[in-house]
Amino acid sequence: MNRNFQVNLGYQVVNWRVRMINLYDFELSGSCYKIRLFLNIPGVEYAAESVDFVHKEHKTEKYTALNPFGELPIFEDGDTRLRDAQAILVYLAKKYDRSNQWFPDDAESMGKIMQWLSTGGGEIMNAAGARLVKILDYPLDLAKLQADARRVFKIMDAHLATREWLELGHPTIADIACFPYTALAWQGDIDLAEYPNVRRWLVRFRAMDRFIAMPGVE
Known part of the structure; x- marks a missing residue:
C-alpha cells in the first residue's frame, strides 16, 4: 500500500509518498516462509498480515479480491501486487538483491x-x-x-x-x-x-x- 505524508515547511506543503511492503502470511506455510526468508537476507522491511489458513480465511472474499486463486502468499510493494511464491522471489531478487547473485541476469x-x-x-x-x-x-x-x-x-x-x-x-x-x-x-x-x-x-x-x-x- 502507499501512504501519503505531508510536511509543512512554513511556506509550502511537501507530499512524501512512502512505499509499504505487505505480506499476507500464514506462519506454517512453507510458501509464505520462502518470502519471509528471502526478505530477511537483504534486510528488506515489511509488514505481515496473518491469514487463518486452517479455517480457509484465504478463500474469503476479502482475500480472493487480492488473489482470485484464493492462495497464499500475497505480496504488495507499493502499487505492485503479486501472487505465487516463485514469482515473488523473482521480483524480490531483481529489485532488492544488489549483489545480483540470487537471480543473475544472463x-x-x-x-x-x-x-x-x-x-x-x-x-x-x-x-x-x-x-x-x-x-x-x-x-x-x-x-x-x-x-x-x-x-x-x-x-x-x-x-x-x-x-x-x-x-x-x-x-x-x-x-x-x-x-x-x-x-x-x-x-x-x-x-x-x-x-x-x-x-x-x-x-x-x-x-x-x-x-x-x-x-x-x-
Whole structure:
C-alpha cells in the first residue's frame, strides 16, 4: 500500500509518498516462509498480515479480491501486487538483491534457476500435500503424494551429488524455492534418510548468513 505524508515547511506543503511492503502470511506455510526468508537476507522491511489458513480465511472474499486463486502468499510493494511464491522471489531478487547473485541476469543462469523454481512450485509440492494430509487431515491420496515426493527427492539427490547448491555454485532463489517443503517433508511422513546429498544441502542451507527458521524447520 502507499501512504501519503505531508510536511509543512512554513511556506509550502511537501507530499512524501512512502512505499509499504505487505505480506499476507500464514506462519506454517512453507510458501509464505520462502518470502519471509528471502526478505530477511537483504534486510528488506515489511509488514505481515496473518491469514487463518486452517479455517480457509484465504478463500474469503476479502482475500480472493487480492488473489482470485484464493492462495497464499500475497505480496504488495507499493502499487505492485503479486501472487505465487516463485514469482515473488523473482521480483524480490531483481529489485532488492544488489549483489545480483540470487537471480543473475544472463540467460543461462536465469534458465537454470527457473527450472528449479518450477520444481519448487510443482513436484516438491507433493511433499506439501502429504503434510496437509498428516497435519490437517486433507482428503488427498497420501500414498501417491509420498511416492511422487520421493521421486523428486531422488532426482534432487542425484543432482546434488556433484555440487553444493542447486545451480551456479552458490545459493540462489532456486534453493530458496525448493528448501521449505524439502525440510518439512518429515511432517508428511517422508523420510529423507535415503537422500544423503539432499540432507547435506539442507544443513548447508541452515548455515547461511541471515537464515531464519519456521515451525518444523529449526
